[in-house]
Amino acid sequence: MAEHYSSFRPRGTMWLLQRVTAVILIVLLAFHFFMLHFVTHAADITFAGTEARMSSVTYYLTMVLFLVTATFHGVNGVYAALLNQGLDGRAKTVVQAVLVVASVGLIVQGIRVANAMAGISL
Numbered sequence: 704m705a706e707h708y709s710s711f712r713p714r715g716t717m718w719l720l721q722r723v724t725a726v727i728l729i730v731l732l733a734f735h736f737f738m739l740h741f742v743t744h745a746a747d748i749t750f751a752g753t754e755a756r757m758s759s760v761t762y763y764l765t766m767v768l769f770l771v772t773a774t775f776h777g778v779n780g781v782y783a784a785l786l787n788q789g790l791d792g793r794a795k796t797v798v799q800a801v802l803v804v805a806s807v808g809l810i811v812q813g814i815r816v817a818n819a820m821a822g823i824s825l
Contacts, residue, residue, distance in 0.1 A: 720779065721779055721780065721783070724772050724773075724776040727768070728769075728772055728773060728776055731765065731768065731769045731772065731773075735769065738762075753820055754820055754822065757817060757820040757821040757822075758821055758822060763817060763821050767813075767814060767817055770809075770810060770814070770817070771810055774809050774810055774813075775806070778802050778805070778806045782798070782799065782802055
């Protein structure tokens with residue numbers, strides 16, 4: 704039988720965060736599908752409708768939480784997969800730095816778009 708290997712320490716912080724973000728994403732994805740496929744049908748989605756939804760503080764915060772949670776979950780999963788493939792040393796440090804910078808950039812740009820859609824100007 705093959706030996707089980709994971710870059711996550713069982714019951715470690717990153718292991719726990721990966722599972723917690725998965726649960727949060729399931730809930731947020733269900734909310735997203737409900738809102739954009741059952742309440743508002745895909746053919747009826749407009750820019751003005753998106754602005755109206757984003758003007759609600761609850762909806763805005765939910766979408767920002769969705770952005771941050773999905774970014775963390777995805778990037779953490781990619782990083783863990785790379786570690787499982789044997790990434791180490793200087794390459795590990797470079798990949799980690801690139802993923803952190805890309806994550807921050809994605810979150811900052813996503814929040815800028817959310818702010819624009821909600822009519823928030825800073």
